[in-house]
Amino acid sequence: MTEIRVGLLGLGTIGTGVARILIEQQVLISRRLGKQVRLVAAADRDLSRDRGLDFTGVRLTDDANDIVTADDIDLVVELIGGYEPARTFVSTALEHGKHVVTANKALVAKHGEELFPLAAEKCVAIGFEAAVGGGIPCLKALREGCAANAVESVYGILNGTCNFILTKMENEGADYADVLKEAQELGYAEADPTFDVEGIDTSHKLSILAAMAFGSKIRFDEVFTEGISKITADDIESAAELGYRIKLLGIAKPHGTDGNVERVEMRVHPTLVPANSQMAQVSDSYNAVQVSGDFVEHTMYFGRGAGERPTASAVVADIMDIARVVPDGVKHLAPPMGFVESERRDLETLPVADIECEYYLRLMVQDQPGVIASVTSILADHRISLEAMSQKERSEANSVPVIMLTHETSEGNLQAAISRIIGLQAVEEDVLILRKESAVA
Amino acid sequence: MTEIRVGLLGLGTIGTGVARILIEQQVLISRRLGKQVRLVAAADRDLSRDRGLDFTGVRLTDDANDIVTADDIDLVVELIGGYEPARTFVSTALEHGKHVVTANKALVAKHGEELFPLAAEKCVAIGFEAAVGGGIPCLKALREGCAANAVESVYGILNGTCNFILTKMENEGADYADVLKEAQELGYAEADPTFDVEGIDTSHKLSILAAMAFGSKIRFDEVFTEGISKITADDIESAAELGYRIKLLGIAKPHGTDGNVERVEMRVHPTLVPANSQMAQVSDSYNAVQVSGDFVEHTMYFGRGAGERPTASAVVADIMDIARVVPDGVKHLAPPMGFVESERRDLETLPVADIECEYYLRLMVQDQPGVIASVTSILADHRISLEAMSQKERSEANSVPVIMLTHETSEGNLQAAISRIIGLQAVEEDVLILRKESAVA
Numbered sequence: 003m004t005e006i007r008v009g010l011l012g013l014g015t016i017g018t019g020v021a022r023i024l025i026e027q028q029v030l031i032s033r034r035l036g037k038q039v040r041l042v043a044a045a046d047r048d049l050s051r052d053r054g055l056d057f058t059g060v061r062l063t064d065d066a067n068d069i070v071t072a073d074d075i076d077l078v079v080e081l082i083g084g085y086e087p088a089r090t091f092v093s094t095a096l097e098h099g100k101h102v103v104t105a106n107k108a109l110v111a112k113h114g115e116e117l118f119p120l121a122a123e124k125c126v127a128i129g130f131e132a133a134v135g136g137g138i139p140c141l142k143a144l145r146e147g148c149a150a151n152a153v154e155s156v157y158g159i160l161n162g163t164c165n166f167i168l169t170k171m172e173n174e175g176a177d178y179a180d181v182l183k184e185a186q187e188l189g190y191a192e193a194d195p196t197f198d199v200e201g202i203d204t205s206h207k208l209s210i211l212a213a214m215a216f217g218s219k220i221r222f223d224e225v226f227t228e229g230i231s232k233i234t235a236d237d238i239e240s241a242a243e244l245g246y247r248i249k250l251l252g253i254a255k256p257h258g259t260d261g262n263v264e265r266v267e268m269r270v271h272p273t274l275v276p277a278n279s280q281m282a283q284v285s286d287s288y289n290a291v292q293v294s295g296d297f298v299e300h301t302m303y304f305g306r307g308a309g310e311r312p313t314a315s316a317v318v319a320d321i322m323d324i325a326r327v328v329p330d331g332v333k334h335l336a337p338p339m340g341f342v343e344s345e346r347r348d349l350e351t352l353p354v355a356d357i358e359c360e361y362y363l364r365l366m367v368q369d370q371p372g373v374i375a376s377v378t379s380i381l382a383d384h385r386i387s388l389e390a391m392s393q394k395e396r397s398e399a400n401s402v403p404v405i406m407l408t409h410e411t412s413e414g415n416l417q418a419a420i421s422r423i424i425g426l427q428a429v430e431e432d433v434l435i436l437r438k439e440s441a442v443a
Numbered sequence: 444m445t446e447i448r449v450g451l452l453g454l455g456t457i458g459t460g461v462a463r464i465l466i467e468q469q470v471l472i473s474r475r476l477g478k479q480v481r482l483v484a485a486a487d488r489d490l491s492r493d494r495g496l497d498f499t500g501v502r503l504t505d506d507a508n509d510i511v512t513a514d515d516i517d518l519v520v521e522l523i524g525g526y527e528p529a530r531t532f533v534s535t536a537l538e539h540g541k542h543v544v545t546a547n548k549a550l551v552a553k554h555g556e557e558l559f560p561l562a563a564e565k566c567v568a569i570g571f572e573a574a575v576g577g578g579i580p581c582l583k584a585l586r587e588g589c590a591a592n593a594v595e596s597v598y599g600i601l602n603g604t605c606n607f608i609l610t611k612m613e614n615e616g617a618d619y620a621d622v623l624k625e626a627q628e629l630g631y632a633e634a635d636p637t638f639d640v641e642g643i644d645t646s647h648k649l650s651i652l653a654a655m656a657f658g659s660k661i662r663f664d665e666v667f668t669e670g671i672s673k674i675t676a677d678d679i680e681s682a683a684e685l686g687y688r689i690k691l692l693g694i695a696k697p698h699g700t701d702g703n704v705e706r707v708e709m710r711v712h713p714t715l716v717p718a719n720s721q722m723a724q725v726s727d728s729y730n731a732v733q734v735s736g737d738f739v740e741h742t743m744y745f746g747r748g749a750g751e752r753p754t755a756s757a758v759v760a761d762i763m764d765i766a767r768v769v770p771d772g773v774k775h776l777a778p779p780m781g782f783v784e785s786e787r788r789d790l791e792t793l794p795v796a797d798i799e800c801e802y803y804l805r806l807m808v809q810d811q812p813g814v815i816a817s818v819t820s821i822l823a824d825h826r827i828s829l830e831a832m833s834q835k836e837r838s839e840a841n842s843v844p845v846i847m848l849t850h851e852t853s854e855g856n857l858q859a860a861i862s863r864i865i866g867l868q869a870v871e872e873d874v875l876i877l878r879k880e881s882a883v884a
Contacts, residue, residue, distance in 0.1 A: 019738070023591050023738055027591060027592075027593070027738075030593055030702075031590075031591065033658060033782050033783065033786040034590050034658075034777075034778075034781060034782050034783070034786075035590075035783070036774075036778070036783040036786075131588075137738070137739040137740065137742065138588075138742055139583075139584045139587070139588020139589065139742070142580075142583065142584070142587060142588050143580045143583070143584060143588070143744070146580070146583060146760060146763070146764060147572075147579075147580020147583050147584070147757075147760050148580065148756065148760070149472075149475050149476075149759075149760050149763050150464050150468060150472065150755075150756050150759035150760055150763065151468075151756055152468070152471055217474060217475075261471075278724070279724075280721070280724050280725070280745055283719070283720075283721050283724045284721070288884075295756065296752075297460070297464055297468075297578070297752040297753065297755055297756040297759075298578040298746060298747065298752070298753050298756035298757075299578065299746065299747045299750075299752065299753055300745075300746060300747070301578065301579055301580070301744070301745060301746035301747075302743075302744075302745040302746065303584070303742070303743075303744055303745075304721055304741075304742060304743040304744075304745065304884070305739060305740065305741060305742035305743065306739065306740045306741070306742075309740075311737075311738040311739070311740065312738065312739050312740055314591070314738055315589065315591050315592055315736065315738040315739035316588075316739075318590075318591035318738075319587060319588050319589070319590050319591055322587070322590050322591065323587060323777075326774075326775050326776070326777065327775045330771060330775060333477075333767075334767050334768045334771060334775035335767070336475075336764075336767065337475075337477070340475060341474050341475050342474065342475070342476070342477040345474040345475075345477075443729075443745070
């Protein structure tokens with residue numbers, strides 16, 4: 003039976019999960035694949051820790067360079083994470099004609115445009131299903147399952163930490179800071195949570211999804227990104243009263259003419275979604291990706307976005323896909339980014355000011371006559387119409403929160419209106435701007 | 444550029460959709476695939492009807508035999524539906540070394556075990572993503588995306604007609620017969636709705652999913668099947684009061700020892716699912732498939748289960764997958780049923796009496812002292828414990844409905860208890876038995 007020989011970089015949480023599947027699930031994998039997948043070697047700086055696995059026959063090393071250049075390895079799995087040395091190891095492996103599978107979204111988002119051409123040149127595969135949506139086979143669905151479609155939008159709950167925090171804030175009426183602390187104690191959030199809660203991780207993933215959907219290059223640096231740290235329990239309650247839940251969404255849409263995509267809209271921000279939507283129901287640390295296309299309409303893919311076992315499931319699925327075409331070549335696989343490399347275009351990102359959406363605004367205003375009239379008159383000047391408005395009484399404070407839901411307008415126009423509104427003496431400078439999406443399934 | 448030449452059998456709703464994609468989306472498909480997909484010929488008994496498409500360069504014929512044997516066709520798309528003549532055309536196409544893509548679940552469920560070996564023998568591919576879950580790439584997700592997993596369960600809302608009817612009954616408090624009539628007028632249900640509402644269509648699809656999940660042979664005739672025609676608006680309301688929604692689910696689970704699947708549980712019936720689950724949220728004519736595995740945990744795939752454009756999207760995705768491996772051979776594709784043909788086993792179906800689940804019972808009892816005591820005493824004899832019970836007063840009738848939710852027991856044990864209960868003079872013979880699943884995501 004044909005055999006594919008795997009070398010593993012990193013025996014942390016996910017690496018251990020991958021080793022576990024390759025060791026424990028050998029028979030099942032062979033029955034599905036008609037080939038053997040054999041773990042030949044694994045590298046980690048710490049080899050002393052007991053991973054509860056029988057590594058008999060597996061070469062263990064603390065030098066990753068041994069693996070990326072070894073003659074007896076066909077496929078390298080990179081699970082170190084971060085930009086370096088992951089980037090160097092992956093490049094070296096590709097240079098040496100080895101297929102690569104990685105779960106590293108930061109690497110793909112930042113250096114993908116250097117790695118994909120290299121992989122194409124060397125005629126090897128590069129798989130990264132686990133980099134977006136953890137165990138959910140959402141990249142496969144977008145790249146292959148929806149391949150007959152011009153993609154009309156992609157929406158994703160892509161960060162389990164944020165979704166866990168927002169769910170807990172909603173269920174318990176608790177404030178952000180308290181829930182974050184609890185999430186940190188439970189290991190759902192890092193000691194420095196910036197990367198997750200400020201939306202950077204979601205931006206990495208969204209930039210990959212957008213490029214795959216529209217045949218563009220990955221432009222992670224250009225994603226408009228806001229995190230969840232300014233959301234209060236009151237905002238979640240106000241949104242609920244209006245029929246919405248707040249989720250940190252990654253959103254990508256194409257802009258162009260005659261079916262040609264010319265510019266790509268990419269944004270990550272807390273978003274009001276209709277409470278009865280499928281997306282609103284995605285709770286706790288679950289992730290979900292919605293892909294809508296001109297033929298398939300709405301589709302959604304749901305599951306665990308992180309964790310040893312789910313992420314390892316996606317890594318091994320990639321290994322099996324690649325194993326199918328060994329030794330006859332990767333031309334039989336869907337190209338990694340869903341379009342053949344020469345057909346991927348360097349499309350412009352839609353400027354932030356041109357983004358059109360509906361808004362949720364939380365203004366803090368002094369409770370005195372005429373303020374609301376002044377605010378709404380400025381909005382009217384900017385042709386921004388309101389879908390709903392509510393004012394809550396807060397006895398102890400000088401200012402009271404006023405919540406407004408607007409109909410669609412451009413970000414540029416909204417920001418112009420807001421800068422005039424906070425010029426009013428009775429309105430505080432600190433305005434919370436959230437965005438609303440009614441088109442989620 | 445390499446070209447794959449497609450012949451289409453059937454220009455009905457879905458066939459027209461497939462032709463539309465192949466004609467209108469040519470450029471996009473080539474950019475994704477690096478190859479051309481060309482519609483060479485199409486057959487239909489009625490060629491006079493205007494499909495609103497420009498068939499220039501496409502050979503139109505009323506004789507499907509021309510297509511399945513033609514030298515200039517690499518891949519035949521079968522969209523005639525039903526058992527015959529679809530089976531003969533597909534067999535003939537395979538015999539002539541042509542790849543086949545079909546949306547025909549009845550054909551795959553009933554004759555798949557004859558068609559898969561034939562395809563393997565002839566070294567051609569057979570794709571049927573559109574046969575289950577319409578546009579949702581759920582077979583790909585199960586077969587490839589979750590390939591590293593021992594599948595622990597599959598749950599599916601697989602019939603849009605039933606889900607539309609149940610959603611409308613729930614939203615409007617309307618009765619089955621009225622909603623069915625409306626669904627028929629809207630074209631969501633056939634004039635003879637038996638195939639849909641009695642669960643047969645769902646059974647076709649479930650039997651395919653089960654065999655793909657567990658590496659077994661398709662045993663459509665052995666699926667335990669009940670439809671939705673006995674559900675009343677009151678049942679939906681009672682379930683809601685208990686925190687559940689009623690969905691027609693297809694359910695498949697493996698039984699065995701030491702990770703070896705020995706018997707396969709397959710059932711289709713109206714099912715109570717927790718109201719706050721993802722599955723409960725699947726409304727109207729949407730479909731969803733949940734696949735849970737030992738590594739990936741819960742995953743769910745959601746989208747349109749029928750319709751011209753979504754179904755055509757899945758058909759063309761299959762065509763593109765196959766086109767990738769032309770002319771080098773189908774060994775580079777995942778095997779159609781997710782296990783290599785020689786590793787698929789002829790597993791027993793779990794006998795109905797051995798199915799274990801929780802039950803919703805609706806008994807009609809005379810409102811007189813001691814009846815409930817007698818009923819619960821019989822249940823206790825059979826070691827069936829109750830999770831909840833509610834009795835509603837109905838002023839005008841002799842009998843009142845009593846709703847009971849049981850904890851887990853076997854179908855055999857439950858049926859034995861029920862036959863004793865309806866032996867009680869104060870209990871009517873007509874007992875509604877629904878089943879409950881708490882493990883949906």
